[in-house]
Amino acid sequence: MPETSKIFTYAVDGLAYTVTVYEENGEFFADITVDEGAMDVNAIYFGDDDFSGSSVSLSGPLNMNGTRLDGEKVQWDEATELSNPGLGPEGEDKETYLQTGDTMTVSLDIESLDEIDIFGIRATSTTNDAGSIKGVSGDPEEPEEPEDPEEPTYEKVFFGEVFSDSGDPLGGTFILDEEPDPNPYSIPALPEGTEPTFDNYLSYFLSEDIGGDLPAVQSVVFYGTGEDGAQEELFRIDAPEGGFQSADDLLAAYDDALEATGDLAGQDLMAALSLEDHAEADPEAEEDLGADEFELL
Template sequence: MPESSKIFTYAVDGLAYTVTVYEENGAFFADITVDEGAMDVNAVYFGDDDFSGSSESLRGPLNMNGASLDGEKVQWDAATELSRPGLGPEGEDKETYLQTGDTMTVSLDIESLDEIDIFGIRATSTTNDAGSIKGVSGDPEEPEEPEDPEEPTYEKVFFGEVFSDSGDPLGGTFILDEAPDPNPYSIPALPEGTEPTFGNYLSHFLSEEIGGDLSAVESVVFYGSGEDGSQAELFRIEAPEGGFETPEDLLAAYDEAIEGTEDLAGQDLMAALSLDDYAAAAPETGEEIGLEMEDFDLI
């Protein structure tokens, strides 16, 4: 994956291309991709946005004489010949002849992407009416950083150590997203202001404050709001034989459980996972848990 990049585009009737200039492992390259039509890329030019000083140029048919950007004559800092005009005996198999969908990579002798604000291509055998171009592209697009998918959040997570034959929680540690007020049973909750993602629940369970024993966990149960607004079990992760050895093992099992779901927030998590078997209403307070408190290890 490129470490950073700039994208230049150019289009005339019958021809369009994209140039992606990027850094990778300390070296710099330009990927020239034809989006429409075809062209024989004979030379590339580039420069920064300071148009003062002398301009680099290649002689003869590879020159960019008269090239301008927004009505201003371009001053090029560098020019590189890639091929001579004409397809010759190779025809369309010529290495620099690009058709729709083709990409050619050119190495660039620069030390920083800041050196390239303007990119030019001198091409012949093109599919526009003129049959050649002196293409100039400026104002490079900065590629959008992909957004990290939103982490699902939960109203409560149970790190269960003992369950009934029917799967009901009997012993373990409940952790709430927010501490209730009052909290007569001292049910643990995430620290104030902590986002209720599973990673944060797990970190809190293993913290000195809770002192949870991961090896004793038989199943982790996740709770959120059901369709009627009441708290309900969303899904659970069963421990492998011998239990979870490390937090990374449990996180990997969690990632596998939610992999491929489209919307993992709130009520939509329940629909996305379609785990109706686990959608029984879950209590919200100590009294509503309906359990003898001595049967629980509420740390």
């Protein structure tokens, strides 16, 4: 009897779901059911167990860059965007927002269930601690422990276009995780409730609200709290010659920087990413600079 369905499961603290992939009347579907918690399903990814070749990826915050299964980097064959991150005015009534017991059915453009051995879900507004997931599930016949590395968050990111000879920021765009009160220099901050991951910082920088010029960015500088409790530069990513030509180029460089540190997370990851080239520099926070010492674009 031919196989008519495959079941994939995924679970982390605060969130669990099941995906049933099946054939019905010659068509293929995936039923996504939340078993515990809630999530906004923004995109689905799938592929077979052959990880050779190029990998399909959606842009910006819908990417699944850096995902692994059993320690091996996943190569995705297909990806489908379902919704933009954020619940928006619909709130919990958003079609792709699933809570415990809810099921959403997605049509799949495949010809055989053999095309799906790995299933991935990119979701935000999730009930796990990280607030988002890049969920990866293997074929249930060969169960794998799902990995859910916590995405680093940052207190501030600087998309820098001009730097001094010593590397201090002079011109560009600072974006904060939360808007301070007062905010004398009108420094942009992520929309309220937005998780301060780099995906979200980059998406906001390129949004109509900021209108960032990505090819003009010479270096992206990440800030967080140091060991002494003061805000400090954690690390930076320098643009290649000619600049970053797309958001995917910058996200790939960011993922390479994180991947080079291994399976670290949180402040351990940040410590590992502190590059020697900038270890001796103690950049001034933009709050302490005079209005004539840097330019916010």
